[in-house]
């Protein structure tokens with residue numbers, strides 16, 4: 001593939017774009033021309049004998065890569081592609097859109113920009129606007145959040161690439177030492193946080209599957225958090241319980257005792273055959289029992305589902321959405337299956353499921369409307385369904401601040417445990433932050449061996 005343009009661009013980014021969104025154009029030569037007139041930019045594209053143009057007001061003083069964005073849009077146009085997200089791939093669309101507002105664009109102008117330059121549909125633009133409205137109410141740059149990663153699961157789901165290992169695998173033998181190391185890390189982070197007067201607003205224990213911790217270890221970890229971390233400004237405390245096969249009433253009571261107020265119980269799908277194929281055990285009776293316990297103990301409850309799981313057709317998805325109606329939940333997170341390199345599925349060349357977008361979206365909209373929920377955070381992933389997005393819905397007042405802050409990369413994050421990422425955020429240019437990351441090893445043996453060393457790095461990282 002040759003890319004010839006009369007303006008500078010990063011060819012790799014265009015090649016990656018074509019690889020993901022236009023596989024039929026891989027290897028085709030691209031000619032792009034930018035023409036400036038008074039206050040306008042016109043982009044002309046020629047690819048595989050097809051031509052397209054996009055014209056827009058010149059905003060290059062604010063949007064430095066405007067011609068590249070328009071070039072990508074014009075390539076899609078040349079192939080008559082009507083993707084609902086247009087050329088918005090592998091980005092955080094809400095973060096980008098919020099930046100347009102920070103630059104002083106009016107809502108009307110932002111809508112026009114997204115539709116004309118990125119070819120994003122008005123339906124998706126509406127979703128973005130609704131999410132941003134809620135986010136703006138809750139974002140708080142002055143505070144911090146804390147993430148604790150528990151990198152063990154009862155079994156490894158074939159679609160998953162998260163930092164987690166089967167508890168019964170050879171790495172499972174590190175579990176006891178992992179817990180001891182985590183307790184030490186909580187103490188060290190407590191000292192650092194007191195010294196720096198870090199103000200935590202949300203705490204999230206995720207993974208992996210945190211409910212894999214024994215009841216005794218759950219209590220020890222939560223007790224250590226209460227002992228060493230100043231929780232006086234914490235507005236939400238989440239324990240991503242996740243899998244029904246790891247949760248017990250006893251563990252839920254411990255969570256309650258230590259002020260955890262949000263949990264998740266994730267079906268992913270209610271088709272048990274799919275779950276079995278994906279190496280995920282599931283017992284509907286126990287799931288319902290855990291659900292009743294969660295409601296009785298009055299946690300805010302989230303459920304995760306995934307669209308496009310292998311072997312599932314539109315009726316299976318509609319059935320999962322129908323089943324969800326039976327549960328009184330405050331949050332629902334709808335993921336589109338992403339083909340992640342680190343997952344088992346990625347290497348199995350599985351047959352992708354066709355998901356009929358309009359039918360599924362219509363059913364999701366009806367479900368959340370019935371539950372009185374609004375979309376409150378969203379992100380897209382590379383290699384997920386072409387139209388796909390991950391959207392968190394919530395009833396008013398039960399939105400997770402942690403999820404919003406993570407997606408918007410707005411707050412500093414203190415990461416503890418396996419695979420946890422600490423983030424330090426500094427202002428870079430007027431409308432851009434510079435984000436530095438410090439990653440804890442996800443391999444429990446490495447985490448155990450290096451925790452103290454890494455903590456010393458963390459002290460410098462946050463200084």
Ligand SMILES: C[S@@+](CC[C@H](N)C(=O)[O-])C[C@H]1O[C@@H](n2cnc3c(N)ncnc32)[C@H](O)[C@@H]1O
Nearest residue numbers: 159160207208209242243266304335336337338
């Ligand atoms: C970090 S996982 C932890 C949740 C918990 N261990 C569980 O499985 O219930 C968070 C969520 O990411 C979603 N997820 C994981 N892998 C995915 C993939 N490849 N594509 C789309 N969603 C995925 C699932 O819905 C999962 O519940």
Ligand code: SF4
Nearest residue numbers: 153156157160164208
């Ligand atoms: S989806 Fe959850 S339970 Fe399954 S492997 Fe990933 S983290 Fe573990």
